[in-house]
Amino acid sequence: MSELQTTVATICQALMDKLAAGDFNVEGRLPSERTLSEHFSTTRITLREALGQLEAQGLIYREVRKGWFISPPRILYNPLQRSHFHAMVQEQGRSAQTEVLDASQLIASDKVCDRLGLAAGSSVYCIRRLRYIDTRAVLYVEHYLNPQFFPDIIATDLTQSLTDLYYTRYGVRYGRVRFDMVSTCLPEQASAALKVPQNSPALFITRINRDQHDRLIDCDLEYWRHDALRIDVEVGGN
Structure with a gap:
């Protein structure tokens, strides 16, 4: 040495x-x-x-x-459980907060269109939010929504759970979901929002959601601080 x-x-x-x-x-x-x-x-x-x-x-x-x-204790995260951010954090005795960075309708990238099963050049809602645990920013997320299922949603209070908002306002419940998780470095927008150096380590989760009718409804791109959560999954036996 x-x-x-x-x-x-x-x-x-x-x-x-x-x-x-x-x-x-x-x-x-x-x-x-x-x-x-x-x-x-x-x-x-x-x-x-x-x-x-x-x-x-x-x-x-x-x-x-x-x-x-x-670093505070990590949050336990089970992707198999259908629980929204605030509920997950509060169930573990911590406090949660959501800040809306911006919300708009825009032309989606080809990759987002493909994830949502839309034609190239389609318009989607984009909601960017910053989420906190115990006043510490831990998650930068971009939500891409198919406007067909959520008319005028960007005019509502978007600090609340989208899961709850989907159901109470639009009668939409989550059905199947597809996850993709990889370790990565934070891109510029995410690192600036989280106030950490650019290219800091992160866990990048892509979540593609279907509703109770198996329609593709939204896609979430989540950038977590690498020290903020621990993946914890239990799978039953045969």
């Missing part, structure tokens, strides 16, 4: 010990990089290597122009 690797490993272990001891729990914030580099008698470059390794493990996270923070 090189001298640099040894130094980084030493810093990582020391910080993990402090995290385990609750040394930073009062505000949930780590000291500044300058303070930490002076404490460990090392360079900022070496310190950032250690901080980056702890971030990759989901122990800490960085917000642009704010510094480093302790």
Whole structure:
């Protein structure tokens, strides 16, 4: 092991010990990089290597122009359960909030049209939202809706659950759903909304939904902070 690797490993272990001891729990914030580099008698470059390794493990996270923070406990996420974001978070004793970034009708990309079974160049509703757990932004999501099933929906209160809104206003319930999950890097719009550096690690979930009549109704593109959730699925036996 090189001298640099040894130094980084030493810093990582020391910080993990402090995290385990609750040394930073009062505000949930780590000291500044300058303070930490002076404490460990090392360079900022070496310190950032250690901080980056702890971030990759989901122990800490960085917000642009704010510094480093302790990562809260992850939310358990079971894609087989039909529960909306607010219900899922609140059932685990946490608080949830949704912010609408914008909502409009636009010409969808060919990929979105294909996912919704629409002809190329079709118009869809696009709703962009930012979702919070305990005041921390953890999820940037783009919803693409077939306007045929949800006339004038963008004029309603879109901070509420779309699942509930679909049913109470339009009589639409979710039926089959298709998920695709991959690890990725946050694109510019998502990283700016989540206030994290561009290309930060993320879990990207594509969700294509059908209704109770098996009609393709919407498509969600979800970018989760990589340290915000843990996939938890239980499948019954034969």
